[in-house]
Amino acid sequence: MTNKISKKELSKIFWRSFALQGAFNYERMQNIGYCYSMLPVIRKLYTNKEDQSEAISRHLEIFNTTPSMVPTILGISAAMEEENVNNPAFDTQSVNAVKASLMGPLAGIGDSLFWGTFRIIAAGIGISLAKEGSIFGPILFLLLYNIPNILIRVFGLKFGYKLGVNSLDRIQKEGLMDKIMAIATIIGLAVVGGMVATMLNIVTPITWNISGAEVVVQDILDQILPKMLPLAVTLLVWKAMKKFSVTWLTVGLIVLGIALHAVGIL
16 A cells, blocks of 8 residues: 655644744754654655654754755655655665755855845835834735745645656756846845945045036036946945955944044045
8 A cells, every 4th residue: 555645744844834944053054943844754655663753864964054945955855765665675864965966056046035035025025114103014015925935835846746856857857946046136136226226325525616606526426427436435345345344344434434434524
């Protein structure tokens, strides 16, 4: 008789995946949370305590990726454990091999989508409303960030379980990862560029008189390139991040801003 996972176990995996980083550690990172998410499947498929122990040990290996992408890998792992219990010739070492293969690529996609795109777009829109005193600012931020998060978790789990072992091969053959990464990078950079222009307000009050005519430096800069100063500061900070820590850069920018304002340059 074929032993299969039901929707009940998949539902438990989904909800448990939110606790992924509850026991994060610097030796094996998210391994405890991953194993905790897999326990309903392990208990359903393996009735023998020894088999359960072996499955638990498999999923206590080092694991780390973007939390929102984890249900996709959990779905694949569940399908592979199901295949293992029903196929005596199944190689259990392939379970962790597939997990290790997916960690990096899916982390790249997840970081680009959530940290580099959705978070920035949601924050930009939310902050714009919050600056006007609207309560919808933080609410909209949470909605714009979490709705894609939940949807990717739900459909990722279903996608991973449905395709099982073949998921990795299909994704690589169709070049889906490269396409998604490229799209996320373009959107993320466009959003960051827009935020620099609209939310980084850096101007100079410097003026001087030439033959009785007042020359406003900021007007000249705007005619050459609108928002030139915010762009210049952004590029300088990006360049400096390669040599200095974020903490020192933050302190340096605060001190520099106060000093330049005090002497009337900014």
